[in-house]
Amino acid sequence: MPKKYTLFTPGPTEVPDYIYQVMSEPLVYHREQAFAELFDSVGERIKKLLKTKNPVYFLTASGTGAMESAVSNLVSYRERVVIAACGKFGQRWNELCIRYGAYIDDLSVPYGKSVPPEELERRLRTDDAARYVFTTLTETSTGALQDMKAFGEICRRNNRILIVDAVAGLGADKLKMDEWNIDVVCGASQKALFCPPGLSFIAVNERAWEIMQKTRSPRYYFDLKLYKQFAEKGQTPWTPAISLFFALDCALERILKTGVEKVWEKHRLLAESLRAKLSKLGLEFMPEKPSNALTVIKMPEGINGTQIVEIAKTKKKILFANGQAEMRGKIVRIGHMGAFSRSDINRAFSVFKDAYTQVKKKRKVR
Numbered sequence: 001m002p003k004k005y006t007l008f009t010p011g012p013t014e015v016p017d018y019i020y021q022v023m024s025e026p027l028v029y030h031r032e033q034a035f036a037e038l039f040d041s042v043g044e045r046i047k048k049l050l051k052t053k054n055p056v057y058f059l060t061a062s063g064t065g066a067m068e069s070a071v072s073n074l075v076s077y078r079e080r081v082v083i084a085a086c087g088k089f090g091q092r093w094n095e096l097c098i099r100y101g102a103y104i105d106d107l108s109v110p111y112g113k114s115v116p117p118e119e120l121e122r123r124l125r126t127d128d129a130a131r132y133v134f135t136t137l138t139e140t141s142t143g144a145l146q147d148m149k150a151f152g153e154i155c156r157r158n159n160r161i162l163i164v165d166a167v168a169g170l171g172a173d174k175l176k177m178d179e180w181n182i183d184v185v186c187g188a189s190q191k192a193l194f195c196p197p198g199l200s201f202i203a204v205n206e207r208a209w210e211i212m213q214k215t216r217s218p219r220y221y222f223d224l225k226l227y228k229q230f231a232e233k234g235q236t237p238w239t240p241a242i243s244l245f246f247a248l249d250c251a252l253e254r255i256l257k258t259g260v261e262k263v264w265e266k267h268r269l270l271a272e273s274l275r276a277k278l279s280k281l282g283l284e285f286m287p288e289k290p291s292n293a294l295t296v297i298k299m300p301e302g303i304n305g306t307q308i309v310e311i312a313k314t315k316k317k318i319l320f321a322n323g324q325a326e327m328r329g330k331i332v333r334i335g336h337m338g339a340f341s342r343s344d345i346n347r348a349f350s351v352f353k354d355a356y357t358q359v360k361k362k363r364k365v366r
């Protein structure tokens with residue numbers, strides 16, 4: 001089938017051909033030694049990316065599954081949680097925790113902002129009851145990055161458990177699980193790890209694990225106790241997304257060969273170069289503290305971002321992402337996490353520029 005579009009969306013991202021190739025290899029049986037070897041390899045590699053010695057459990061689910069596993073394994077009915085949200089994906093923690101009967105202490109900031117660490121500290125000092133802080137590293141709806149190093153320090157100092165959604169940021173934005181005192185990290189295959197969606201994972205430290213032994217919330221598919229038992233044999237409790245394990249192993253091998261720090265730096269440089277070009281067009285960006293994973297451009301008065309996304313799609317076969325919900329038309333999101341090079345970014349820019357110029361001209365005519 002001919003390739004339809006190039007994805008400059010903030011996930012899923014472009015999957016290189018060599019990843020599709022390893023995915024087409026015949027399956028191995030997941031109760032055999034061959035799978036155990038693959039499982040161990042992916043496990044060791046993902047720990048290096050997360051900068052952790054903690055166990056990592058793999059789920060056949062998208063990123064939200066990993067988030068739900070964090071909530072259902074930690075939070076008991078009527079427990080209090082703090083949610084430090086800065087956009088739609090932060091709100092997902094809210095929705096999940098409500099489903100599990102938690103009381104929410106909502107520490108959210110307006111779109112484009114990041115939660116100031118001192119706000120978090122203040123909140124934790126006045127809220128004795130909340131044991132957990134749920135938050136987002138890279139907020140894909142606004143492009144904002146949050147300061148996980150500061151959050152980690154604050155949570156440890158105040159004896160709280162910090163749970164981080166790194167689904168969009170992992171591999172693009174800096175994250176050091178152990179050094180930064182992060183207790184739980186959730187990630188997924190389809191963003192900066194340039195694999196198709198369907199495989200997610202959750203890393204859990206000893207402090208969080210102890211609590212999980214006592215949590216009263218119901219869970220079955222995502223019961224991490226089972227994942228731990230099976231991981232000891234190099235297996236998952238349920239049938240894993242075997243082909244995605246091939247893919248992730250290959251992607252992680254590439255990332256580690258380059259070096260995690262260099263991969264972060266590559267993302268930083270690509271983000272900077274794209275933003276420098278866009279700034280020259282007089283454009284501004286939504287987040288105050290931008291992530292390196294995506295660029296979120298504010299549309300000037302009278303310019304509808306939906307038209308830009310549409311032109312790029314129909315004329316150039318390039319997909320940018322529109323704003324979500326009330327942000328629709330008001331922003332354009334360009335994803336650049338994963339396997340992109342400078343020439344890809346230049347192409348994305350030139351397509352954006354042409355579409356933007358076209359829409360701007362029409363505005364003038366009216």
Ligand code: PMP
Nearest residue numbers: 062063064089138140165167168
């Ligand atoms: N968190 C963030 C920051 C995301 O960007 C996404 C996906 N867009 C998710 C969570 C949810 O992941 P999924 O769609 O894989 O369930």
